[in-house]
Amino acid sequence: MLYVHQLLTAPASRRVAVDAFLRDEWLPAVAHEDGARLAWVAYGMDGSVAPDDVCMLTLVRDAAALERFGDRIRSGDLAAPAGRLAGMVRSQRVRMMKPLRYSRFEDAIEKVPAEPQAGPTAAYMHDFVPPIPGQNRAYEDLMAERYMNLSDSALSEIVLRASCETVAGGGPQPEHFNLSEIRSSEALVKLLVYEIPKEHKQMGTWMWEALGVRDQWTTRLVRSATWSPVR
Numbered sequence: 494m495l496y497v498h499q500l501l502t503a504p505a506s507r508r509v510a511v512d513a514f515l516r517d518e519w520l521p522a523v524a525h526e527d528g529a530r531l532a533w534v535a536y537g538m539d540g541s542v543a544p545d546d547v548c549m550l551t552l553v554r555d556a557a558a559l560e561r562f563g564d565r566i567r568s569g570d571l572a573a574p575a576g577r578l579a580g581m582v583r584s585q586r587v588r589m590m591k592p593l594r595y596s597r598f599e600d601a602i603e604k605v606p607a608e609p610q611a612g613p614t615a616a617y618m619h620d621f622v623p624p625i626p627g628q629n630r631a632y633e634d635l636m637a638e639r640y641m642n643l644s645d646s647a648l649s650e651i652v653l654r655a656s657c658e659t660v661a662g663g664g665p666q667p668e669h670f671n672l673s674e675i676r677s678s679e680a681l682v683k684l685l686v687y688e689i690p691k692e693h694k695q696m697g698t699w700m701w702e703a704l705g706v707r708d709q710w711t712t713r714l715v716r717s718a719t720w721s722p723v724r
Contacts, residue, residue, distance in 0.1 A: 494552060494600045495559055496657055498588040498670060501547040503581065508536070511547060511581050514574075516609050516720045522574050523551060524607035526565065528558030532598075532605045532723045533655075533672075535617060535715040547582070548619055548715055550655070554602050559589075589663030590670055595637045598655035598672070599723050609720035616675040618651060618684075619713040623668040624706055629658065632669065632706040639699050647699075650680035669707075 503511045515534055523531045530552050537546035553559045565571040579585065592600060599605055624632040636656065655672040675681045689700070717724050 494554065494592055494602075495556070495660070496590040496592065496655075497549075497551040497553060497559075497562070498590055498657075499547075499549040499551070500586045500588075501549070501578075502543075502545045502583040503547050504545065504583060507581050511578075512536075512718060514578060514581065515547075515549075516718070518574055519578060520609060520722070521607065522571055523562075525570060526558075526561060528554040528602070529562045530602050530605040530607065530722070532721075534718040534721045535619070536718065538616070538714045538716055541714045543713055545583070546713060546715065548713070550598075552599070552602050552605060588670070589660050590657040591660055593633055593636070593656045593658060593669070595641050595653075596656045597653065598657075606722040608722075610722050610724075611720055612724065614719055615717045615724045616681055617654070617715050617717065618671075618673040618675065619715050620671040620673070620710050621668055622671060622707050622710040623666050625708065626667075628706040629667055629669075632703075633658075635703060635706055639702065643699060649683060650676040651684065652676060 501511075515531075520531045523529050531549065532552045533548075533550040535548045537544040537548075551562075553562055562571075566575045592598065622632070640653070651673050653671060654674045656669065658669045659667055675684065
C-alpha cells in the first residue's frame with residue numbers, strides 16, 4: 494500500500510467551494526479506478542498556525558496503481574478536475590509515503606468507501622517528523638517498542654492512527670508522518686492549555702529517549718471533514 498499525502502492551502506473565501514468540490518467531484522472521480530481511494534480529508538483548525546490547510550490522504554494499492562493514478566492526473570479522466578482544484582487553492586505539496594509496520598490506518602482499499610460518509614468530525618494532531626539523519630529505522634523501532642506500548646493514561650486520549658514515511662524521492666527529505674486522533678474535548682483542552690507534566694519528560698521516559706532519534710517536528714491541529722470516508 495502507498496499513501497499520496499497532499500497538503501493544500503485554500504483561502505478562507507474558497508473553503509466552502511473546495512470542500513464541496515472534494516466531496517462531490519474529486520472523491521468519486523478518484524474512486525472510478527479501483528486501485529485508488531481518497532480516504533481522509535481534514536482542515537486546519539481556526540486559531541491554529543495554519544488554518545488554511547487542507548490535508549488529504551489517498552490510498553493507492555501498489556506501484557502499478559500509482560502509475561495509473563499519475564497518468565490519470567496528467568492526461569486522463571482526472572486531468573480536468575485536478576486543474577479545477579489547482580485553480581481553487583494557493584498551493585499544493587505532495588508526498589509519496591508508505592505505512593510503517595505499526596500503523597493502524599485502514600490499509601485495504603476495498604474497505605474505504607467510494608462515497609462521502611456523513612458523521613461527526615474528529616480532531617487530530619498531524620505531525621511531520623524528520624528523524625536525525627541515519628536514524629529512520631531507530632526512530633521506527635523506538636516508536637514500535639516504546640510509544641505503541643504506552644498506557645492510556647500516558648497517552649492522555651491522544652491515539653496514533655496512522656504512521657508512515659516518505660519513500661525514496663517521495664518528499665523534500667526523509668521523514669515520518671504521524672496522525673494522532675484527539676479523542677475528547679478534554680484531551681484537546683489539556684493539549685492546548687496545560688504544560689506536559691515534568692514526570693513525562695524525565696530521563697528514561699519516551700519523550701526523553703525519542704529526542705535521541707528526532708529532535709524537531711511540525712505539528713498541525715486539524716479537524717476531519719464532515720464527509721471524510723475514514724475518520
